[in-house]
Amino acid sequence: MSNQTALLRPATIGSKSFSNRLxxxxxxxxxxxxxxxxxAEMASYYAGFARGGFGLLIAEGAFVDANYSQCYGNQPGLVTDSHEAGWRTVVEAVKRENGKIIxxxxxxxxxxxxxxxxxxxxxxxxxxxxxxxxxxxQGPYDTPGELSVNDIRAICSAFVDAAKRAEAAGFDGVEIHCANGYLLDQFLTPETNLRNDxxxxxxxxxxxxxxxxxxxxxxxxxPDFLVGVRLSQAKATVQDYFWPNGLEDARVIFSAVAEAGANFIHLASDKGGYTYHSTAKTGENLTAFARSLTGLQVIANGGLQDIGLANQVxxxxxxxFVSIGKAAMLNPDLPKKIASGAPLRDFTFEMFKYGVSVNAQLKWEAEQRA
Incomplete structure (x- = not known):
């Protein structure tokens, strides 16, 4: 099977069809x-990936309430009517390019x-x-306050309200972020969840x-709206973290999210990439295990701009499916390049010379062309 054949063949999640596995x-x-x-700049940015042939786009994390959920400055949210209208513009731009976006x-x-x-x-x-x-x-993190049970219930409602707004804005689904050391992963992790309730x-x-x-x-x-979940072992704050009980933890986690109704599992792999962090500390491949255990569609992640490895997966x-992050920033037409055999531009952190925003990248790109 060629590099093109596996990655570029169509697939489905639930009732949604996708033109390829990228x-x-x-x-x-x-x-x-x-x-x-x-x-509008974000709408143009995401439309570029749809035009470049990605079968599915997962848009960056949107904060779900105006109290404590926001991660960074200038992060998009999905709390207000203005947020919803802004995302509708993004979705419409992607749909004009025949793209799918969650x-x-x-x-x-x-x-x-x-x-x-x-x-x-x-x-x-x-x-x-x-x-x-x-x-x-910037600098060291502070010690957080502890959420009350009422706070937790309000957070659950905020995620649900945001999902309803996402559907109203035209998205094909949502991905619930339980990975990389953010709040839901903090609940999952025994070192950061000391609660006895x-x-x-x-x-x-x-x-x-x-x-x-x-x-x-x-x-x-x-029923046609997808609700998936992103999971990971590693965290932004603890890059070499593995689930303590290996495959048994994976069994509990994958079974629980499947039983709760997840349409897909997206397993993020950070330090060392797919071959390292999509493996339990006892050696088992976790994306394959998730597929066989739950029957759900599984998205692999981590260094999969290595097209030979991605094809093998x-x-x-x-x-x-395989998800591609940093390499896609410099190759928004990556699927078309794979289909034609064209070389990919190598990712470089130099592209963040002026910051991590889309506008900062455009400034750097213009400098490279000068």
Whole structure:
């Protein structure tokens, strides 16, 4: 099977059909208005990936409430009518290019670099320091306050309300962000969830908020609207983290999100890429395990701009789709390049010379052409 054949053949998730197995991974570009409203620049940015042939776009994480969920300055939200109207413009631009797009929904929890005081499952200070370039706050994280049960229920409702707004804006679905050390992953992780109520203790209870969100989003949106989940072992603050009990933790996590109604599982892999962090610490391949255990469509992630590896992942039925992030920024037409055999531009962190926003990239690109 050639590189083209596996990656470029069509596929489905639920009732949605996709032209190929190549997914744009969600990447925070901090390009919204200060109040979180998506911009015309963002509409053009996402339309470019649809025009470039990606079968599915996952738009960057949108914060879900105006209290504590925002991660960064100029992050898009989906809380107000203005936010919804801005995202509708993005979706319409993508649809004009015959693209499919879903929206990631996120709550920062303890790792917010925006709110004055963060709140989390437990008052555990995150390791490491805030991400450079994402402001407005920088330096070490503070110790967060502890969420009350009423706070947690309000967060669940905020995710559901955002999912309903996403459907109204025309998205094909949402991805619930339970990965990379953000709030829902903080609940999942024993080191950051020290609670002794129904949202802490056993892994099943630590997953309760995520599974409640998934099931309620399914109940409150139409049957054709996709509701998926992003998971990871590694965290932005703990790059070499693995689920403590290996495959047994994976069994509980994958089973729980499937039972809650997730349409797909997107397993993010950070340090070391797919071959490292989509493997349990006991050695088992986790995307293949998720597929066989749940029967859900699985999106693999991590260094999969290596087209030979990406093709192998699909051809060997280790996953159903592959998502590509940083490499896509410099290759918005990556699927068309794969189809034609054209070389890819190599990703370089130099592209963030002027910042991580779309406008900063355009400035750098113009400088390269000069």
């Amino acid at each position: 997914v744009l991974a969600p990447m925070s570009r901090t390009s919204a208005e200060p109040d979180g409203t998506p911009t 929206l990631q929904l996120i709550h920062a929890g303890a790792v917010s670099q925006f709110v004055e005081r963060a709140f989390a499952p437990s008052p555990v200070r995150p390791m490491g320091e805030m991400l450079q370039g994402y402001g407005p706050r 129904t949202y802490g203790g056993t892994l099943e209870d630590r997953l309760r908020l995520t599974t409640d969100i998934l099931s309620m989003c399914q109940q409150k949106t139409s 699909i051809a060997d039925q280790l996953a159903d």
